[in-house]
Amino acid sequence: MALITVLFVVLMAIGMPVAFATGISGFIFFLTTPGMPMSIGVQKIATMSQSFPLLAVPFFVLAGHLMNESGITNRLLRISLLAVGWMSGGLAQVAIVLSTLMGGVSGSAVADAAMEARILGPTMTAKGYGKGFSAAAIAVGSLITATIPPSIGLILYGYVGNVSIGRLFLAGVIPGLLMMAVLMATTYVIAKKRKYVVADAEKPTFKALAIAIWQAKWALLFPVALVLSIRGGVFTPSEVGAFAVVYALAVGFLAHRELTLEKVWKAFGHAASDVGLIMLIILMSGMVGFAVIYLQAPQQLATLMLNGITDPNIIVLVILLFLLVAGLALDSTVMVLLLTPIFVPIITQIGMDPVHFGILMMSIVTLGGMTWPSGSAMFAVCALMDVTIEEYSIESIPFIAAVCALIAVLVFLPQVVLWLPNMAFGH
Amino acid sequence: MFLKRLSQIELTICVLLLAAITGLVFVAAIMRFFAHPLTWSVDMAQLLFIWLCMLGACRAMREKSHLGMEVLVKYLPYMPRLWVEMFCAVLTLGFLGVLVVLGFQLAWMNRERTFGDSSLSYAWVTTAVPVGCALLAISLIYNMVKAWQGRGRGVLVYTRTAADKDAPEVLEL
Numbered sequence: 001m002a003l004i005t006v007l008f009v010v011l012m013a014i015g016m017p018v019a020f021a022t023g024i025s026g027f028i029f030f031l032t033t034p035g036m037p038m039s040i041g042v043q044k045i046a047t048m049s050q051s052f053p054l055l056a057v058p059f060f061v062l063a064g065h066l067m068n069e070s071g072i073t074n075r076l077l078r079i080s081l082l083a084v085g086w087m088s089g090g091l092a093q094v095a096i097v098l099s100t101l102m103g104g105v106s107g108s109a110v111a112d113a114a115m116e117a118r119i120l121g122p123t124m125t126a127k128g129y130g131k132g133f134s135a136a137a138i139a140v141g142s143l144i145t146a147t148i149p150p151s152i153g154l155i156l157y158g159y160v161g162n163v164s165i166g167r168l169f170l171a172g173v174i175p176g177l178l179m180m181a182v183l184m185a186t187t188y189v190i191a192k193k194r195k196y197v198v199a200d201a202e203k204p205t206f207k208a209l210a211i212a213i214w215q216a217k218w219a220l221l222f223p224v225a226l227v228l229s230i231r232g233g234v235f236t237p238s239e240v241g242a243f244a245v246v247y248a249l250a251v252g253f254l255a256h257r258e259l260t261l262e263k264v265w266k267a268f269g270h271a272a273s274d275v276g277l278i279m280l281i282i283l284m285s286g287m288v289g290f291a292v293i294y295l296q297a298p299q300q301l302a303t304l305m306l307n308g309i310t311d312p313n314i315i316v317l318v319i320l321l322f323l324l325v326a327g328l329a330l331d332s333t334v335m336v337l338l339l340t341p342i343f344v345p346i347i348t349q350i351g352m353d354p355v356h357f358g359i360l361m362m363s364i365v366t367l368g369g370m371t372w373p374s375g376s377a378m379f380a381v382c383a384l385m386d387v388t389i390e391e392y393s394i395e396s397i398p399f400i401a402a403v404c405a406l407i408a409v410l411v412f413l414p415q416v417v418l419w420l421p422n423m424a425f426g427h
Numbered sequence: 428m429f430l431k432r433l434s435q436i437e438l439t440i441c442v443l444l445l446a447a448i449t450g451l452v453f454v455a456a457i458m459r460f461f462a463h464p465l466t467w468s469v470d471m472a473q474l475l476f477i478w479l480c481m482l483g484a485c486r487a488m489r490e491k492s493h494l495g496m497e498v499l500v501k502y503l504p505y506m507p508r509l510w511v512e513m514f515c516a517v518l519t520l521g522f523l524g525v526l527v528v529l530g531f532q533l534a535w536m537n538r539e540r541t542f543g544d545s546s547l548s549y550a551w552v553t554t555a556v557p558v559g560c561a562l563l564a565i566s567l568i569y570n571m572v573k574a575w576q577g578r579g580r581g582v583l584v585y586t587r588t589a590a591d592k593d594a595p596e597v598l599e600l
Contacts, residue, residue, distance in 0.1 A: 015500035016515045017493035017585055019484070024522050039533045042526060046553050049477035052469065055452060058479065062445060239456035245449045265442065269486075272441035276483020277492045283480060329496065373498045 001295045004029055004288065018334050019280040026287025029294075041287045048286035049279070052238055053159045058275045059241025060150045063248045064106035065267035065274075067219065070252030070259045073115065075216035076101040082204040082212050084184070089191025091124045092137035093184055099141040100180045103148030104223030107155075109366055113142035113377040117384040129196050131387045132395035137187055139370045139381040139392070140399035144179050146332075146366040147172035149223055150244070152278070153362045155237065156336045160289075161344040163354045165237040166230040167421040171355045173227070174416055175363065178406060186402045218251040231424045278333060285337040298342045312350040316357070316411060319343055320364055324404075327368025331376070335365040355421060356414045363407055371400060430569075434489070437482055444479040448472045470542060474551055481559025488566040491587045505581055509574065512584040516571050523564040530557025 004025045011021035023045075030041040048054075077098055084093040095116050102112050116138045124134035146153055149169035158165035213220065222244070229240050252259030292298070305322065306315050326335060340361070347357045369377040372393045382392050410417060455468035487493055500508055533553050540549040567584070574584045582590045 011515075012496045013499055014511055014515060015495040015497055015586070016519070017495045019493055020515075020519045020522065021495070024518065027522065027525070038525075039529050039536070042529045042533050042553070042556055045526070045556050046477060049480055049555075050473050050552065052473070055448065055472060055476060058445060058476070059449065059452070062449070234460065235456055239452060242449050242452040242456060246453055268442040268445055269438055272438070272445055272479065272483040273487045273490055273492060274483070275445070276480055276485065277487040277494075279480035280484035280487070280493070283477075329498065331494065331496070374496055376494065 001291070001297050001300070003032065004291060008288075012330075018331055019277075019284045022281060022288055022334065022338075023284035026284065026289075026291060029287065029291035033294075040290070044286035044290050045283045048283045048289075051159065052236070053155070053165060054282070055238040056150075056155045056165065056241040057152060057278060058271065059238065059245055060107050060152060060155070061274050061278070062267065062271040063150075063241070063244035064108065064111070065271045066245065066248035066252060066259070066264070067105045067222070068115075069263040069267045070248065071256045072105060072216070072219040072251075073102070073119070075212075076105075076219055077119065079209070079212045079216055082209045086203050087184075087188065089129075089137075089187040089196050091120060091127060091129060092134065092187045092191060092196075095120050095124075095134075095138045096141040096144070096180055096183045096187065099144045100148060100176065101220070103145035103151075103176060104226075105219055106145065107150045107152035109142040109145045109369060110377045110380055112145045113139050114380040114384060116142065117381040121381075121385040125385070127197055130194070130395065131385060132391035133190065133194075133196075135381045135385050135387040135392050136396035136399050137183075138385075139375075139377045140396055140403065141183055142377055143363065143366055143370060143403060144176050144183070146362055147179065147359060148176040149173065149227055150241075151362065153332060153336055153366060154358060156282070156333065157340055157358045157362060158237075160337055160340040161354055161358065163344070163358055164421075164425070166233075167355045167425055168358050169230060169237070170227060170421040170424055171359050171417050172362075173420055175359050175406075175410060178410075178416075179363070179403060182402045182406045183399060186398050190398060218255050222247065233425075281333055282337060285334075288338060289341060292338075292341060298345050301342055302346045306346070312352065313412070315350055316347065316352060319347065320360060320407070320411065323361060323364045324367070327365045328371060329374055330365075330368065331374075332365040332369055335368070336362070353414060353418055356417045359417050360407055360410060363403070367400065367403060370396065434486075437486065441479060441482050441486065444475050444482070448475050448479065451475075470547070474542065474547065477552055477555040478559075481555050481562065484559065485562045485566050488563055488585070489570065491570070491583075491585050491591060493585055495586070497586065506578075509578060509583060512574070512586065513571065516567055516584050520564055520567060523560040523567070526560040527557040527564070530554070530560065 007028055008021055008025035011024060027041050030036050030038045080094045080097040080101060084097050087093045098116060099112055106112060120138065121134060125131050149172055151172060154168040154172060155165055157163065158168050226240055226244065229235050230237055305318060309315055309318065344354050348354055369375045371378065372389060378392060382389055451468045451472040455465050458465050500511060503511065530553065534550045537553045538548050538550040541547065542549045542552060570584050574582045577590060580590045581588050
């Protein structure tokens with residue numbers, strides 16, 4: 001295990017693409033273990049793909065791309081502007097609400113952050129908002145996307161950790177909304193102090209807001225329908241994913257009439273690359289996953305990390321702290337794939353609900369994408385808005401602190417996370 | 428141009444695979460709802476899925492979307508960085524080569540084993556690994572050649588730089 005870990009760290013450090021760094025270090029196990037046929041390694045790559053729950057990944061990626069091509073973003077932006085544009089720090093509030101609404105359509109935080117940096121970023125700087133502040137509100141705000149269903153990260157967690165994806169989806173709703181509230185409050189305080197202008201001084205009329213919501217009804221209905229159909233237990237998340245694609249096509253062609261065959265082709269092409277990129281990491285992690293189980297790494301790491309700690313709360317905090325630090329360097333997909341099989345047995349053993357842990361873990365590993373030194377959402381937003389990493393980092397501190405505080409509170413309040421899934425599925 | 432035509436064919440296959448998988452699962456879900464389950468439909472979707480993953484990964488390689496950790500290497504000047512990427516690429520090529528050989532051997536061994544409830548050979552699944560790895564290797568070699576030719580403009584092997592203007596958005600989870 002030491003050899004695998006060292007090799008993985010070295011390969012990652014010299015910038016090897018994650019999929020190959022994972023693959024090569026996993027393959028080393030088969031090379032160095034006597035009596036272990038190397039062909040099993042190839043077998044593991046192939047078997048990784050033969051799982052029905054994993055089919056949800058291409059479906060939700062494709063549905064997200066199709067929704068984007070069918071004019072949903074503009075409709076959701078209009079709602080956000082009307083609903084919170086008048087508040088202190090209006091445009092930043094809009095960015096945060098838009099992330100929440102987009103979270104119900106797409107499952108990717110970085111895609112959301114990049115989109116907002118492009119459509120809201122220039123307006124924010126033009127209206128005198130600090131560049132670093134705007135970038136921070138957009139980037140950290142996109143974290144909400146990771147917990148609101150459908151979340152691709154939660155699908156992966158559920159698949160690797162053998163946890164119900166339906167439960168995870170429902171459990172993400174309340175933490176996602178709380179995150180929105182916390183980030184909006186942070187924005188409010190900062191904007192008030194710096195006297196940032198509002199986007200639209202007049203409070204919206206109820207009628208205008210109702211019209212905007214009505215125009216976006218198909219997009220807003222999507223996460224609700226999604227959760228309801230999984231909750232009914234009639235369909236599995238993967239089947240619902242296939243419905244989501246058909247739904248997105250129907251909305252784009254019939255309801256919004258903005259989808260063309262050319263756009264559909266484009267969406268399919270983007271989705272194919274995205275699926276390849278995510279899935280290659282997953283396939284390649286099959287070998288490491290096998291090695292981890294074979295070498296009993298979870299047990300070893302558990303004894304090493306938790307030596308002498310008996311209080312379950314402390315154990316959870318230590319694990320979450322570890323994730324927070326590891327998240328600074330590692331990509332969230334890799335963390336979910338490699339660390340879920342290690343930590344889920346530990347936390348189940350001390351009596352924590354893996355659904356509760358999944359939401360906390362997902363929030364923390366995704367937060368790594370918003371921080372120095374390797375956050376991909378940070379890079380995307382800073383590059384698009386022409387902000388330096390230093391300025392961004394300073395401005396993002398209050399937002400990140402607010403999110404961390406919320407996560408810490410959620411550790412001790414499992415009922416907040418588990419209330420919805422328990423109500424829907426029973427205990 | 429020949430290469431461009433090849434990439435269009437690849438894209439068409441990807442789109443068809445994605446559409447077929449969606450259709451198969453969609454129809455299977457509907458049929459199951461009406462108490463006429465089609466088991467082969469989901470089996471078929473799983474089989475096509477690994478091919479989609481491999482071909483998609485290949486496209487992502489040429490788009491330089493396979494991300495690595497840039498925290499340390501980004502401080503390197505351009506030429507040393509290109510050499511580091513070349514080194515990683517050669518290492519990856521070796522790895523992919525081994526997978527191609529082992530994969531074909533395994534597929535040969537798997538040819539008797541059937542897949543799911545169908546009468547299809549499991550080798551259809553296993554073959555996707557060596558074929559996909561071979562295509563990935565070709566894409567990687569293509570990137571290496573392009574990077575070497577474009578070294579005056581700051582092109583890298585698998586990391587997108589300012590020189591790759593019209594490359595698509597990065598996606599992450």
